[in-house]
Amino acid sequence: MEEFFSDLLHLKTPGIEAAGMLVILVGVVLAAADIIDTVAIxxxxxxxxxxxxxxxxxxxxxxxxxxxxxxxxxxxxxxxxxxxxx
CATH class of the missing domain: 1.20.5 (Single alpha-helices involved in coiled-coils or other helix-helix interfaces)
Known part of the structure; x- marks a missing residue:
């Protein structure tokens, strides 16, 4: 049981990093789209x-x-x- 939790804890860091990168990427895309929409449309x-x-x-x-x-x-x-x- 301890090995399961140990493995789970080792997996949480890359998971949190991936989630953070996804949030930043979505924010950048939406912000850039908003700025482009302001002038281009x-x-x-x-x-x-x-x-x-x-x-x-x-x-x-x-x-x-x-x-x-x-x-x-x-x-x-x-x-x-x-x-x-x-």
Whole structure:
């Protein structure tokens, strides 16, 4: 019985990883489809403005995450490394 649970525990990690990859893949496909649907289906000034808004929001979020993770602005990366003593 212990071997069964041991084998089951060894199988859970790849299963959870596969489920996570599937969730990410579905999210990427649906998000890309939504962005393409914004402009490709009905090209209008409103849809282009909406796409521009999405781009601005994603850029802001990307830079914000970079600052949060690294602790400095992305363009200060090279200067921070030079200032650190070896």
């Amino acid at each position: 009905e090209p209008s000034l409103e849809s282009v403005a909406l796409l521009a808004g999405i781009i601005v929001i994603r850029t802001f979020l990307s830079v914000s995450l970079e600052v949060e993770i690294e602790g400095h602005w992305p363009w200060r990366r090279g200067k921070e490394r030079k200032a650190e003593p070896s």
